[in-house]
Amino acid sequence: MANIRTENLVKRFGDFAAVDHVNVDIREGSFTAILGPSGCGKTTLLRCIAGLIEPDAGQILIGGKDVTRVPPFKRNLGFVFQRPAMFPHMTVYENVAWALELRKWPKPKVKDRVMEMLRLVRLDGLEHRAYRQLSGGQAQRVVIARALAPQPDVLFLDEPLSQLDAKLRDELKLEIAEIHRKTGCTTLMVTHDQAEALTIADNVLLMHQGKIVQEGSPVELYRYPNTLFSADFIGTNNFLQGTITGINRNTTVRLDGTATTLSAEQVLPGVPIGAPVWVCARADDIDIIDADQQAKSTNVVEATVEQALLTGGTVIVQARVGKTELRIHAGGSKRFQLLGQEGKSIFCSLGNISLIARGAGEGLHP
Amino acid sequence: MKISRPVAVLLNAYALFLALLLTWPVLQIVLTSFTSDIVFPPQHWSLNAFNEVLWPGLFRSLLFSLKMGAAVTILLLIICLPTAYAMERRRFAGKALLSVLIFVPIIFPVVTYSSAIRVYVFMFFPALRGNFWLIVLVTAMWPIPLVVRSIQGSLANVDVVYEEAAVIMGASPLHTFFKITIPLIAPGLITAAMIGFTSATTTFVVPFILGSNQPTVSLYIFGDVGRLGFVPWIAVEVLVMELVVLGAVQVLYFVFRKQFRGIFV
Numbered sequence: 001m002a003n004i005r006t007e008n009l010v011k012r013f014g015d016f017a018a019v020d021h022v023n024v025d026i027r028e029g030s031f032t033a034i035l036g037p038s039g040c041g042k043t044t045l046l047r048c049i050a051g052l053i054e055p056d057a058g059q060i061l062i063g064g065k066d067v068t069r070v071p072p073f074k075r076n077l078g079f080v081f082q083r084p085a086m087f088p089h090m091t092v093y094e095n096v097a098w099a100l101e102l103r104k105w106p107k108p109k110v111k112d113r114v115m116e117m118l119r120l121v122r123l124d125g126l127e128h129r130a131y132r133q134l135s136g137g138q139a140q141r142v143v144i145a146r147a148l149a150p151q152p153d154v155l156f157l158d159e160p161l162s163q164l165d166a167k168l169r170d171e172l173k174l175e176i177a178e179i180h181r182k183t184g185c186t187t188l189m190v191t192h193d194q195a196e197a198l199t200i201a202d203n204v205l206l207m208h209q210g211k212i213v214q215e216g217s218p219v220e221l222y223r224y225p226n227t228l229f230s231a232d233f234i235g236t237n238n239f240l241q242g243t244i245t246g247i248n249r250n251t252t253v254r255l256d257g258t259a260t261t262l263s264a265e266q267v268l269p270g271v272p273i274g275a276p277v278w279v280c281a282r283a284d285d286i287d288i289i290d291a292d293q294q295a296k297s298t299n300v301v302e303a304t305v306e307q308a309l310l311t312g313g314t315v316i317v318q319a320r321v322g323k324t325e326l327r328i329h330a331g332g333s334k335r336f337q338l339l340g341q342e343g344k345s346i347f348c349s350l351g352n353i354s355l356i357a358r359g360a361g362e363g364l365h366p
Numbered sequence: 367m368k369i370s371r372p373v374a375v376l377l378n379a380y381a382l383f384l385a386l387l388l389t390w391p392v393l394q395i396v397l398t399s400f401t402s403d404i405v406f407p408p409q410h411w412s413l414n415a416f417n418e419v420l421w422p423g424l425f426r427s428l429l430f431s432l433k434m435g436a437a438v439t440i441l442l443l444i445i446c447l448p449t450a451y452a453m454e455r456r457r458f459a460g461k462a463l464l465s466v467l468i469f470v471p472i473i474f475p476v477v478t479y480s481s482a483i484r485v486y487v488f489m490f491f492p493a494l495r496g497n498f499w500l501i502v503l504v505t506a507m508w509p510i511p512l513v514v515r516s517i518q519g520s521l522a523n524v525d526v527v528y529e530e531a532a533v534i535m536g537a538s539p540l541h542t543f544f545k546i547t548i549p550l551i552a553p554g555l556i557t558a559a560m561i562g563f564t565s566a567t568t569t570f571v572v573p574f575i576l577g578s579n580q581p582t583v584s585l586y587i588f589g590d591v592g593r594l595g596f597v598p599w600i601a602v603e604v605l606v607m608e609l610v611v612l613g614a615v616q617v618l619y620f621v622f623r624k625q626f627r628g629i630f631v
Binding site: 050051052072075076077079081084085087088098099102103143146147156 | 533537541549
C-alpha cells in the first residue's frame, strides 16, 4: 500500500496535451476514480502513473518515492486492463502464480496465495481452466486476482468493466468494491461511467481536457459541482440564471426575471451579494408538489409542462420556468398524474440546489 | 456472396486444374521412380531404379543439406525475430526505409547477389571459398523478407496488452519477450521456420555459386543429371529428397506444436 502524488505532470502527443500539469494527491488505501469523458486524458494519466507511458514533464511519487524514471517492472504495481489480458497460453492457476514465481516465492507459498486470491475473486475450483473455457467476466476476475497476488503497492483499473455486459458489470462493480474493502490496497480506477465512479470510489477526480477540474467524495461531486462542466457531466442538471440576494450560513438567490427566491446550503467563497450565479437543479432531485404544499416545501418554482414521457420507473418531464427549460425526472406514484398535462402549470420543489459563479452577461446554456 | 451454378462449376474446374498443375511434377517423379524407362504413360513398372541409386553419396549430401537447413533456420530466427519485433512494436528513425530495403533480397535474383559475394568476398578473403557458414549466411538472405513479414504478422495479431501486463507484474522486457511474446507468436514462428528450412534444405544456387565443398542434395542430383541425363534412379533421388524434407518439416511442426499446446486451438 502506498499513496500517490503527481506534480505538474505533463504528457503531450504532438501539440496536444493529453495530461496538462496535473497534480493529484491520492491517500493510501483509498479507492480513487478518475472520471471524465472519452479523450479527456484519464487513461494517459493512469498509464503515466503506472509507468507504461513516460511523461514529458513533472514528477510521480508512489509511497513518497520518486518513480518518474523508474521502469514499470520495478514499481510493484498491479494493473487490470480494459481489454482481456489473461495470458491465453496459461491456465487460471498459472496466470495468478506468474508474478509470484517471477518473485521466486517458494512453491507452497505460491499455492496458498493463488488459492487465497482465487477465493477472493470467487474462482476457486476453476484453477485448471484454460482461457477459452472462461466467460469474459471470469477472465477479468483472473486478471484482478493476478494483479493483486504479489501484494502490489497500488492497483490500477483501466475501465475494467467496459467490455462486459450490463448485468455482469453491475455484479463485478460491487465485487470490486468488496475486494478493495477486504484488501485495503490503494486503488486507482479510470472510468467514463459516472455511476461506476460514484458507486465504488470514495474519492473522485473529475478530469476534462487534460486537467483535473474537481476532486472530492462522490457526494461532494454530486451535490456541489464547482464548474458548469462538473454540473453538466454528472447526472442530468438544469441551469437557471439567478442573482445572490443574501448570504449567511446559506445563500439566497433570486431567479432572474422572476420574484422567486431560492436557498442553497452553500456559500460560494469570494462571491458577493448581487453577483450573478448559475442555479443548478438536478432533474432527479425535483419533486412535483400540490399547490397547497408550497409553504411546506423548499425552493418552489412554478413551471409549465411542455411534454411528459413515461419511461417506466420515471416520467421525464420537459417543462419551462420563464424562458428556461426545466427537465424533471419524476418518480413515485404521483408520476402518472403528469402524463397528458401538456400546457398545464405545476409546482416543483427543486430540492437541494447548488450554485456556480457566473460571469456578468454570461447567459448561454452550457 | 452467392454465385451462380455455372460460375461455381467453372471455379471448381479451375481449382482442380491449379491443383494438378502444382502437383504434376511431384506425381511425375513418383511415377518415374517406379518405372524402368521414361515414357508417358508408364509402361514397365519396376523397382530397379531403387537399386541403382548410390545411397551413401545421396545420404551424405542429404545430411549436409539438413545440417545447412537447420543452421539457416536458426540464423534466420536470430536475424528476423528482433527485426520483426522492432518493426511491429517500436518506432525508430529509418523504419520506413528498412521496411522497403528488407525486400531487396527477394526482388533481385539470388544469382545476382550470390555472384557479387563470390566476386568481392573471395577477392579479399580467398580462404572463405567453400566456407560452410558463408554459404549458410548467403542462403539465409533470400527468405529474410518472408520470415520477417510472417513473424510481424503474428505479432500484429497478439495484443500488446499481454506484454504490458507482464511488465507491470515485474517482468523485465527480455523476460517478457521470451515467456510471453514468443509463446504467443509460436504459430507464426513455426510457419516462418518451415519456410526458411524448406528453402534452405533444397537450395541450389547459393552453394553452387559459392562452391560448397560437400555438395548439397540439390547439387548432388544436378551433378547426376549433368552426367547421365534424366534416368529413373534420379527421380528416386528427388523423391527421397522431397520425402526427407517433408518429413523434417512435419517433425519440426509436431515438436513445436506439442511445446505450445493451448495456442493451437
